[in-house]
Amino acid sequence: MADAEKLALNAAPNGAPIIEVRDLHKRFGSLEVLKGIELEVRPSEVVCIIGPSGSGKSTLLRSMAFLEEYEDGEVLIEGRLLGYRQTPSGRRRDTDRNIDAVRNCIGMVFQQFNLWPHKTTLSNVTEALRVVQKMDRASAEKRAMENLEKVGMRSKAHEYPGQLSGGQQQRVAIARALAKQPRIMFFDEPTSALDPELVGEVLNVMQTLAKEGMTMVIVTHEMGFAARVADRVIFMDQGVVVEQGAPADLFETPRSNRLRQFLETWNERSSGDG
């Protein structure tokens, strides 16, 4: 990316929000998992969502991508309502086509990588370019190779996911999401399924993306990464946002008891690991 472009992107954080979440509610049966979430993300901002398991952080991210159908509230992506359309008789679930159109600017990376095991690395990346964007084979492969290069996986283009390590698979998954040139990237616990020694290579790729000005929302347990890379950290517990702010403030001077406890537990565990 050219320096001028990078500057333009970095200058943007004070602009209008690229993602707005308003009073978001989500239930699984009788269990309310999200209890009125409010969240704004500005262009080029890197937001990390942390919290104990079961706090609803993954559900929040998945609702922001409409992989979970939220019941009440709104998710606006670049100002457009995601998942529903207003009709005279109230709001209705939108058509798949419109949902795809609204979230077209989002790339998503999952905990379990979710590569397609019967396709090579290269065709995992070209698939959407070919069938959604209707690119011809040569340009799709060129674009795919550029993105594989970016995550350091170009040399594995012709191997199958089963032949790769977890870290390599996750980097391919990132390349796959990047290939459609999203303006926003969602990461749902991208390193939680990895062996500890493979976490670094994935975080490095993510850090590079952040530096280039990508808007990112990351659900993670990697506190070190959040402290280093995030512009803002959001602490969730029991379906609500308990506290949010710059990582330095949040990690060094937590205001709520719940966050303090959460950080203590985390510190004990990581020092226990040596």
Next chain:
Amino acid sequence: MLAEGAVFTASLSLCAIVLGVFFGLLLCFGLMSKNKSLRFASKVYRSVWRGTPLLVQLLIIFYFLPHAGINLPPLGAAVIALTMNTAAFQAEIYRGGLMTIPNGQIEAARMLGISTFAIRKNILTPQMFRVVLPSLINETISILKNSSLISVIGVTELLRTSQQIVATTYRPFEVYILAALAYLAMTISLAAIGRYFERRLGKGQRAAHVL
């Protein structure tokens, strides 16, 4: 003459299986559809065709079609009955195969904007066939054997041919043993073809499960 009958049986069964793959896939996606009435209709079809004997289905189709003003030779009725029957079984085989594919793969595809049709065609179906190949070969073998039932409506396949030979030679024992051997040769070949494809598709994918 017996060889002719065997060729007839083989081509007829193959025809039914290939058509059955197509209709079985349609039915399978019907069974898994978001649309309630489509799902219900698919379930009814599946239950009826899976839950009644092939011989009865064959006779009903054979006698019903002319009533409905459709004049098909017995061979046509036979292919229709076999196809509609195997479609119901194949749909269930495919449904079982699809359930082994993690939902995350579909979510990843959705997030890339890939349509439901393309997800089914490019992502689910190829993986599913790999999983269901052994069951599909099983189903092919059973269709091939069950095709002997169509001798009752006068189609001169392997069994009917054998009966005709017995009627002129009065040597039932030898002729039926020969017919049985012909069936066996065909089913063994099918199994071998199946193993070949299993090995080819499985290359680099999964180690053989040996306990």
